[in-house]
Amino acid sequence: MKGGENVTGQQTVLQVAGMSCNHCKMAVEKALKAVEGVTGAVVDLAAKTATVAHGPAVTRNQLVEAVEKAGYQVVG
Template sequence: MAQVVINVEGMSCGHCKMAVEKALKQVGGVTEAVVDLAAKQVTVTYDENQTGLAALHAAIEEAGYDVVK
């Protein structure tokens, strides 16, 4: 299992938190996604054999938020 912290712009409330976490948990291989609104970050635990950073970034962007690279 791998863990990554992704900086995300555009999250400002509980709904945003839930939307990002839900989008990431729908990616195959993701076991946990935890948003920290104050830090504007999401910590994702995932199986590197099933998914990668590109898919995680795409899921966040498809949910309407911006990944800060």
């Protein structure tokens, strides 16, 4: 995410299991960005994390659901 992109929003970091390649990374980022109110999502394959920038109306449960619908598991 670029500097200043999420000035008024919030950030959530999810630990995601099951990601092993760039395709996985892109699938999780796409799923998270499709959630209404999400302004950005960046996956770190090495750390197995997804960092999501979003507005205050977005809940952690919405993000978890999006990741799980994409076929991955949120473990933290």
